[in-house]
Amino acid sequence: MDLTSLMGELLNKDRLDYLEIIENSEGAKSIDVAEEILKSRGITKPKEIKKENIKVNKRLRKLVDLGILDSTKKGEYEVSSLGYLLMDSWQELNEKAETLNKFRRFFDTHYIEDLPQEFIRQIYRLSEAELTRNPVQWMKEVMRYMKKIERKFYNSTEYLHDIPDEILEKKVTGKIEQISILYQFYKHPELNYPDEKELFDELVEAEVEFRYLTLKNRHPIGIRIVDEKWATFGLTRKADGVLDRDQTLIGTNRDFVSWCRDLMYHIWHFEAKPLDVSEIIAKKTEE
Numbered sequence: 001m002d003l004t005s006l007m008g009e010l011l012n013k014d015r016l017d018y019l020e021i022i023e024n025s026e027g028a029k030s031i032d033v034a035e036e037i038l039k040s041r042g043i044t045k046p047k048e049i050k051k052e053n054i055k056v057n058k059r060l061r062k063l064v065d066l067g068i069l070d071s072t073k074k075g076e077y078e079v080s081s082l083g084y085l086l087m088d089s090w091q092e093l094n095e096k097a098e099t100l101n102k103f104r105r106f107f108d109t110h111y112i113e114d115l116p117q118e119f120i121r122q123i124y125r126l127s128e129a130e131l132t133r134n135p136v137q138w139m140k141e142v143m144r145y146m147k148k149i150e151r152k153f154y155n156s157t158e159y160l161h162d163i164p165d166e167i168l169e170k171k172v173t174g175k176i177e178q179i180s181i182l183y184q185f186y187k188h189p190e191l192n193y194p195d196e197k198e199l200f201d202e203l204v205e206a207e208v209e210f211r212y213l214t215l216k217n218r219h220p221i222g223i224r225i226v227d228e229k230w231a232t233f234g235l236t237r238k239a240d241g242v243l244d245r246d247q248t249l250i251g252t253n254r255d256f257v258s259w260c261r262d263l264m265y266h267i268w269h270f271e272a273k274p275l276d277v278s279e280i281i282a283k284k285t286e287e
Helices: 003-010 013-025 030-040 046-065 081-102 104-109 117-121 135-146 165-172 194-205 254-270 277-286
Strands: 069-071 077-079 152-157 178-185 209-214 222-226 230-234 249-251
Touching: 013 030, 013 046, 013 077, 013 081, 030 046, 046 069, 046 077, 077 081, 081 104, 117 254, 135 222, 135 230, 152 254, 165 194, 178 254, 194 277, 222 254, 230 254, 249 254
Parallel strands: 152 178, 178 209
Antiparallel strands: 069 077, 152 222, 222 230, 230 249
């Protein structure tokens, strides 16, 4: 296989149009492809279609030679396994570009480089999320979905926000199966803010599961997930080094929520450590 030719064909938008036409037709002759191409340009004259068919047929044969298309005894072309793979790769690349363009200002002004590389490569999974405009909108959505928790709540934070009392009560009574908090310390084992101490005690009493990171080589990442049905994701602003709650990505789209879940799982299991609650309590006692 000529890799240079393969890449050249893949990067040619016309060839991708050919593949899509053939895929949608579940097999097509070159004249069918030529007709569809010209129809998209508003051209329907038979003479022009025949002229276009000469070029299209030559290109389709080259795609067969490269293994991107298969030819049948009926003179039709079908997308090969390699062709489908290349179409998927192109689609993913296109979705990445669209997502980066959609949230370009957000990514430009926040520390996206704090994310593991594999999650940056899957950035297209954020395409259907919504970018909040201010902290009021963010908090309104957070509280709305927090009250809907039925089974599990996951939170990655550097500041223990006020979790509604009814949520902790549900955890204590077993109505909520799991609350898992990934706490990001600036200076372990000292809580980042004085007003977190009382809430920390309440969370411990409710038998919340904790893990922790110490923020030495990166900035905080914010994640909240409710029952794997809703999520919010935030990064630290470059301007002031603060985890942004004015602008965060938020939503119920399955790809977005699963991306947040996978990121939380990755950090929880491969980067974070179990939190020794007694260390935090001892530190509080010293103070």
